[in-house]
Amino acid sequence: MNSNRRKLPRKFFIRPAKILAPDLLGKIFCVNTGKVFLSGRIAETESYPGIKDPASHSYKNKHTARNDILYRPGGLLYVYSIYGIYFCCNIVAGKKNDPQAVFIRALEPLEGIDTMKKNYPAAKSLKHLANGPCKWTKSFGINKSFTGEKAYGSKIYVLDKAAIKRKYIKRAKRIGVDYAGSAKNRKLRFYIKNNCFISKA
DNA sequence: CTCACGATTAGA
DNA sequence: CTAATCGTGAGA
Numbered sequence: 001m002n003s004n005r006r007k008l009p010r011k012f013f014i015r016p017a018k019i020l021a022p023d024l025l026g027k028i029f030c031v032n033t034g035k036v037f038l039s040g041r042i043a044e045t046e047s048y049p050g051i052k053d054p055a056s057h058s059y060k061n062k063h064t065a066r067n068d069i070l071y072r073p074g075g076l077l078y079v080y081s082i083y084g085i086y087f088c089c090n091i092v093a094g095k096k097n098d099p100q101a102v103f104i105r106a107l108e109p110l111e112g113i114d115t116m117k118k119n120y121p122a123a124k125s126l127k128h129l130a131n132g133p134c135k136w137t138k139s140f141g142i143n144k145s146f147t148g149e150k151a152y153g154s155k156i157y158v159l160d161k162a163a164i165k166r167k168y169i170k171r172a173k174r175i176g177v178d179y180a181g182s183a184k185n186r187k188l189r190f191y192i193k194n195n196c197f198i199s200k201a
Numbered sequence: 202c203t204c205a206c207g208a209t210t211a212g213a
Numbered sequence: 214c215t216a217a218t219c220g221t222g223a224g225a
Binding site (some may be wrong): 046047056057072084086087090103105121122133135177179180199 | 207208209210211212
Binding site for chain 1 (some may be wrong): 217
């Protein structure tokens with residue numbers, strides 16, 4: 001089997017979010033519902049390292065019905081709704097009871113583009129289908145019911161690809177976490193340099 | 202029960 | 214720049 005066809009195993013996700021986030025760049029995120037197959041190259045991620053990070057939903061070990069999935073071992077999806085109209089999708093990172101996550105902010109659409117356009121008809125062009133956290137979830141049909149779904153299963157999985165070289169990975173501050181005090185300045189956002197499918201600078 | 206607000210986006 | 218729009222969590 002070609003290594004480029006290899007699904008990342010659960011073990012891949014059982015690592016700290018700040019390591020997993022850059023390692024996910026360039027990998028292929030896939031959704032296979034049986035009816036449709038959608039895929040995209042991960043272009044931009046952020047890490048939410050958990051209990052010590054004011055920007056994380058699990059800051060100070062906050063544990064509620066919504067974020068319960070974060071307390072399970074890595075490799076599961078954590079999808080939550082925001083502003084009443086959008087969905088944000090994370091992959092749980094780290095071990096059990098270490099509530100970390102990697103937020104997927106942008107993808108480069110690869111396969112199933114017709115379906116994506118159907119899911120998100122307002123997108124102005126190809127790159128607008130997936131260049132933002134709540135845009136790509138819309139194109140891919142990801143919603144809250146995907147919470148708890150395995151990211152190494154048959155419906156959702158991530159295909160391995162050669163690691164992106166360090167010099168092609170850009171680090172930056174996370175977006176939309178201005179409420180997080182000094183943690184807002186931590187460079188926990190990662191994206192592929194010169195990639196035009198990332199969300200706004 | 203009430204109420205304030207968000208890991209965003211589209212549109213003026 | 215602001216409105217949209219409701220799940221969520223905190224507090225009474």
